[in-house]
Amino acid sequence: MLNETTKKLVDEITKNFAASKESISSSFGELLSLLIDKLQLSQDKKFVFLLLGKTGVGKSSTVNSLLSKEIANVGKYDATTMQVQEYEHEMNGIKCLIIDTPGLCDDIPEKANNQKYIELIQNQVKQIDLLWFVTRLDDSRVGEDEKKGIQIISEAFTPKVWEHSVIVFTRANKADDYLEELQERTKRIRDEIAKHTGHEIANKIPSVAVDNKSQTTPDGKRWLEELYTQVFIRMSERGAIPFLMATATRINKTQSNKDKREPNWTFYNNYEFETGDKEDVTSEFNVNDFVFTGIQKELIKKKIIELIPVLAVAGASVGAVVGGPIGSAIGGVVGAAVGSIFYFFS
Template sequence: MLNETAKKLVDEIIKKLAESKESISSSFGELLSLLIDKLQLSKDKKFVFLLLGKTGVGKSSTVNSLLNQEIAPVGKYDATTMEVQEYEHEINGVKCSIIDTPGLCDDIPEKGNNQKYIELIQNQVKQIDLLWFVTRLDDSRVGEDEKKGIQIISEAFTPKVWEHSVIIFTRANKADDYLEELRERTKRIRDEIAKHIGHEIANKIPSVAVDNKSQTTPDGKRWLEELYTQVFIRMSERGAIPFLMATASRINKTQSHKNNRDPNWTFYNPSESQDKDENREFDANDFIFNSIQKELIKQKIIEVIPALAVAGATIGAVAGGPIGAAIGGVVGAALGGIFYFFS
């Protein structure tokens, strides 16, 4: 027999699953949040972004756009010294850290001692789930200071850090020939990274062009969903689940309150989306993925299933008896619901 606490747990999760059958998209985030809470997947866990790039290129603005909150302050002044700054935050009960490296890619008087900065970063940065290399698309070359930053990060960590990285080009709408410059700039950045880790890893690093003052890039495509997709699929498995839980409520959920919109969030006009379902209303903060992005996200979820399975088994072992089996079934059913949504 299930004890009362165990029975309430199972009943609560089953109720959410039942609701998701009617509208899987509306309860997707709530379902995932419930699972991660009950299975303690996010307990003492967080995701960590390490930012690399010149001061003023839009690192903080882009992170804030992705997470829809002011996580990292937007600086107005040039860096004057090498340092490591960490900004901690919590989104939907999930902890996150944004670590910036002001001065690392800047032309400042304090330079010429790479080993000092390598030790500084190694001492202060203990977890990296994704490395963001941020640079302007309308800056035609890889600057000497950017080269220095790439070198220091490559020497401070193993080449594996670049396996969990993404190249982000800001000011996309300032490019004269958008697609050509995107291709050329991506190649140049990858070539510079390859000098330290080889082309096999460097050539697999994806690039995303963004513009924090527009919802689209010059080719008419919305960039925020592409940024989310590449960030998620390139993250370490350790950070992927907390990141998904922190943002799940914004994935194509049904908008139940018409006028509950953030006036400061201007990137979305869902009426312009070709994927719009005429029977649904969207919150301005929702992500609306295309079929390719959905498939990539689904494949990443498949990769992190072992973590869900282990968590379910752990809770089951602690609870023992029927509750363990019940939770295992719930996890399986929830994953089925996730895959249904992303199919």
């Protein structure tokens, strides 16, 4: 049931549409009620990221950049044994769990004990909404240790785990020929994953290059919004709505995509890579809003409709007018989520 304040606002918006000869569904109030019910059911749920990649490639730093919080610790693991590190956090009232697997993709003495690692991961990891395979763009080959990690994860969770996954390339600024290396590295990793899944699954896994030292990749494009887009559209249905709700307050509902305002990046947490290079790789935003391109908005909108089919009836005019007012009227995490959802329909 809609609260009285929201009901009055919906009635007022409907009248305004009628007065301006705009079209709005007569069942808009019912649509909004169903949307609120769906979001309320997701408030107590969580989303889970599983990170796979060598120690020191920037897994934690990239997750922290996406979520704009230091959720996963950025530090030096002792890459001599298999571990499972869990980081729990709450964002906008929504719980999230980041699971890291230091040692799994490292060339460690116990690498022959694959079955032990499989059992360890199966015992500790009960939910995966998105698997991140993180590797360096400037590392031209798929190492034997990374191949081992891909094999273990595939055997521990079946090849279907890759249906909800994304390939993340760090250190994009270190590539000699950025676009060529991105294409070639993506192909090589997909080919390796395909040994366990087949090409039909592997070739659908998106890749995103990131640079935790800059807001753009070498081609001048912003990577954070692209990472957000691919993470959201690849997540399981179970985790996607909680993820959207957790990040709703960072989705700018008024700023034009043509606005060139950039985040004020502050670098901290000096981190030593396996190569011995020391770089500041974690970034903190003073400006938290995402600025999506038209294509990114359409991809996210399509995913939202898959999750909440009733929203397919919401036209562009509805999204443009009701997002902010309705979200403010509802208030809280649900209101923020309603506002951000309608932003993608504007």
